[in-house]
Amino acid sequence: MNELFIKPNLKSAQRRTKDETIIERSRFNIPDEYLSLGFNKKFYLRTYGCQANERDSETLRGMLAMMSYAEVNTPEEADLIIMNTCAIRKNAEDKVFGEIGHLKQLKYENPDLIFVVCGCMAQEEEVVNTILKTHQHIDIIFGTHNIHRFPELLIQAHFSKERVVEVYSKEGEVYENLPVNRVQKAKAWVNIIYGCDKFCTYCIVPYTRGKERSRLSEDILKEVVTLVEEGYQEVTLLGQNVNAYGKDLELDYGFAELLEDVAKTDIPRIRFMTSHPWDFSDKMVDIIAQYDNIMPFVHLPLQSGSNEILKIMGRRYTTDEYLHVFDALKTKVKNIAFSTDIIVGFPNESEEQFNDTLKMIEYCQFDNVYTFIYSPRHGTPASKMEDNIELEVKRSRLKRLNQRVSVYALQNNKKIVDSIQNVLVDGPSKKNPDVYSGYTETNKLVNFIPKKAKAGMIVKVKITGANTWTLKGEEV
Ligand code: SF4
Numbered sequence: 001m002n003e004l005f006i007k008p009n010l011k012s013a014q015r016r017t018k019d020e021t022i023i024e025r026s027r028f029n030i031p032d033e034y035l036s037l038g039f040n041k042k043f044y045l046r047t048y049g050c051q052a053n054e055r056d057s058e059t060l061r062g063m064l065a066m067m068s069y070a071e072v073n074t075p076e077e078a079d080l081i082i083m084n085t086c087a088i089r090k091n092a093e094d095k096v097f098g099e100i101g102h103l104k105q106l107k108y109e110n111p112d113l114i115f116v117v118c119g120c121m122a123q124e125e126e127v128v129n130t131i132l133k134t135h136q137h138i139d140i141i142f143g144t145h146n147i148h149r150f151p152e153l154l155i156q157a158h159f160s161k162e163r164v165v166e167v168y169s170k171e172g173e174v175y176e177n178l179p180v181n182r183v184q185k186a187k188a189w190v191n192i193i194y195g196c197d198k199f200c201t202y203c204i205v206p207y208t209r210g211k212e213r214s215r216l217s218e219d220i221l222k223e224v225v226t227l228v229e230e231g232y233q234e235v236t237l238l239g240q241n242v243n244a245y246g247k248d249l250e251l252d253y254g255f256a257e258l259l260e261d262v263a264k265t266d267i268p269r270i271r272f273m274t275s276h277p278w279d280f281s282d283k284m285v286d287i288i289a290q291y292d293n294i295m296p297f298v299h300l301p302l303q304s305g306s307n308e309i310l311k312i313m314g315r316r317y318t319t320d321e322y323l324h325v326f327d328a329l330k331t332k333v334k335n336i337a338f339s340t341d342i343i344v345g346f347p348n349e350s351e352e353q354f355n356d357t358l359k360m361i362e363y364c365q366f367d368n369v370y371t372f373i374y375s376p377r378h379g380t381p382a383s384k385m386e387d388n389i390e391l392e393v394k395r396s397r398l399k400r401l402n403q404r405v406s407v408y409a410l411q412n413n414k415k416i417v418d419s420i421q422n423v424l425v426d427g428p429s430k431k432n433p434d435v436y437s438g439y440t441e442t443n444k445l446v447n448f449i450p451k452k453a454k455a456g457m458i459v460k461v462k463i464t465g466a467n468t469w470t471l472k473g474e475e476v
Contacts, residue, residue, distance in 0.1 A: 005165050008125050008143060010379045012169035013207040016197065021213045021248065024173040030066050030151045037158065038069030044078035045071065048096060049086025051238050051273060052209070053119055055189040056147055057084050060118075062179030063151050075103055080114045080154075085121035087204050089375040093121055100135055107137040114157055116140040118147070122167055123208035126378050132165070143167035144209055148175050171195055171210025176219050186233040186424065186456035192220055192258065193239035193246075198276060200303075201314040202343065202374065202382040205240055212241070212248050217258050224265050233424055233458060234269035237262065242272045243279035256283040263291035268458060269424060269441070270294045274301060278316040280325045289332040296333050297443040300326060301341040305360030306353035309346050313382070319360060326364060337412070337442035339368035344401055345394030346374045347387035354397050358404060365408040367442065368469070371401050406468050413444065413466035420460050420476060421446065427455035440471070448473035 043064050047057040060082060061071065075081050081103060086092045100117070107113050115138050121127045123143045131138050139157045142150060145168040157164045174194065182188055195210040196203075224235055237259070239245060245255040255272075262270055270293055277300055288294050300322075304310050307318050329336055342357060361369070373394045376383035423438040423446050436450040438461075446461055453459045453475050465472035 006167060007128050007165060008123050008167040009169045010125050010207060013123065013210070014379075015170070016211050017170075022173045023216065023219075024148075024175045025177055028148070028175075028177040028179060030063070034067060034151065034155050036068050037155065038064060038067045038080070041069055041079040042072040042077055043069045043080040043082060044073070044075045045082045045084065046075075046099070047084045047119075048092055049088060049120065051189055051236065052191070052194075052240065053084050053086060054183075055191055055238060056119065056144070058180050058182050058189070059147060059178045060084065060150060061181035061183075065181050066179055067151060067154070075106060079110075079112065080116070081106070082116040082118065085117060085119035087120035087124055087127070087208050087377070089372065090377070091375065093127070096121060097130075100131075100138065104135075104137050114139045114154065116142075116154075118142050118144075118150070120144060120204070120208040123169075124204070124378070128165065128167060139163055141165045141167060145169075145171050148178055171213060174213050174215055176215070186231070188227050188232050188235050189238050190220060190223055190227070190235045191215060191239065192237045192242060192255075192272075193244060196240035197244070198241060198278075198316070199314060201312065202346065202377065202380055204377040204380055207379060209240060212244055214246050214249050216249070217246075217253060217261060220258065221261055221265065224262055224267055228266045231456070232267070233456060234271065235262070235267050237270065237272040240274065241276040241279060243275050243281070243284065247279075254281075255279075256281060256287050259284065259294060260287045260291070263287070263294050268293055271297065271443070273299055275299060276301070277322045277325050282328060285325070285328045285332055288329065289334075295441045295443065296336040297338070297441065298329055298336065299339045299341075300329075302357075302360060302364075303341060303343050304346060304349075304353070305357035306349070307356075309349055309353050312385075313343075313346065319356070322360075323363070335442065337367040337444065338364065339370070339443070340364070340366050341370045341372070342401060343372050343374050344397045345389055345391075347382060347385040347389070349374075349389060349397075358401065361401070361404050361408070365412065366405065367409060367412045367444070369401075369405040369409075371398060371405065373398055410466065410468045413468070413471055416440075416444075416471070417463050417466050420462050421471075421473070422458050423448065423461045423473075425450075425453045425455055425457050425459060436475075444471055445469070446471040446473050448475055451475040 085096045193214045195212045196206045197212045421440040425438040429435045429437045448461045460476045461473040463473045
């Protein structure tokens with residue numbers, strides 16, 4: 001058998017080097033003879049997880065368009081199925097494995113079908129071993145560090161009819177030359193930093209996405225300016241930890257400076273995601289407060305309200321330090337809204353420590369909270385910790401937490417009933433085409449009766465009603 005086999009290795013993924021990141025700018029090329037490989041063929045792409053994955057999928061779409069593939073909405077219609085996976089929690093992985101098993105039948109019906117698994121799960125040694133052992137119908141596995149190699153791997157699998165596995169354990173270059181087919185016409189994801197060096201003890205991301213590598217500001221600004229020229233209304237600056245932007249470049253130019261430079265372009269709306277409170281400087285707060293096109297909404301992951309748990313999590317801040325950032329934003333940025341992440345049931349979390357989290361929820365009164373039961377990830381320090389908390393206890397804590405979270409979400413939504421909000425229109429809602437939906441500056445979803453609204457416009461909407469997670473309104 002002549003299989004291409006490079007498997008991931010956890011030990012190499014854990015290592016960090018001081019190597020300078022190389023920026024690849026040469027023209028992205030697919031040999032002419034393969035530009036029609038996908039002629040009359042269709043691909044189905046399913047994306048799991050975070051916005052970084054959504055953005056990677058847009059790159060895959062760009063490559064597939066270059067190779068003449070057309071996208072379809074169901075796997076049954078496809079000649080090529082790609083699953084761009086997420087490794088952040090076990091149940092996300094279970095879902096992917098369920099889907100891989102479920103779609104096996106399609107491969108029996110059509111042996112020419114090419115089935116691809118990529119993304120963060122493909123960076124995990126354990127996952128790749130399981131796929132190799134039990135899922136013979138997967139033809140290609142590649143990881144987050146060699147997305148640029150996808151066309152080459154596809155060509156190899158197509159002609160050799162053999163399995164191709166190529167996953168690099170260590171991050172490589174920053175690619176400035178990859179094609180992109182954006183899914184949305186008014187909102188764009190813009191990567192600013194890849195990877196993460198924080199190594200929170202429960203998190204797999206530093207192993208699946210590699211070390212922090214910032215793009216150069218001139219490349220980011222050029223991309224934003226092009227998006228403005230193309231009529232985009234909103235950019236979301238992306239990174240596992242955007243606030244660490246620039247630290248690896250050592251140029252005395254960080255996220256605050258980048259945010260200000262992006263705000264000086266003509267882009268109407270700027271968002272950013274995700275922020276680590278430890279790297280959130282006072283200067284960043286001031287820049288957010290200063291520019292109207294930086295949206296008054298911050299996702300600021302807290303994870304736990306207990307200082308003891310935060311320490312074991314390796315989060316590097318105390319609740320007081322978190323509140324320093326939170327309060328500064330709340331005081332300086334008019335009408336700001338917040339969302340956060342909370343993990344309940346971290347190993348040995350006591351009732352008292354959980355109650356500390358509830359106290360933080362009472363104080364911060366977040367607009368939205370993404371709540372999770374702790375999920376051990378193989379290879380992380382936390383996964384080796386003994387855990388004496390029963391799953392039932394964790395579930396009951398999650399329920400209590402969610403109840404409190406809903407109270408504040410509804411309360412915050414009710415506060416803006418009767419106000420007029422600027423809403424970036426997504427388009428007609430799926431359930432009822434007479435109702436449109438869009439997002440306020442504070443990232444709240446509004447379903448509203450349109451007058452002149454069209455997808456991609458920013459319109460004024462009077463808020464007429466509030467539910468826990470959505471608002472109702474009428475265009476004015
Ligand atoms: S900051 Fe922590 S939680 Fe976020 S990606 Fe990095 S290691 Fe994971």
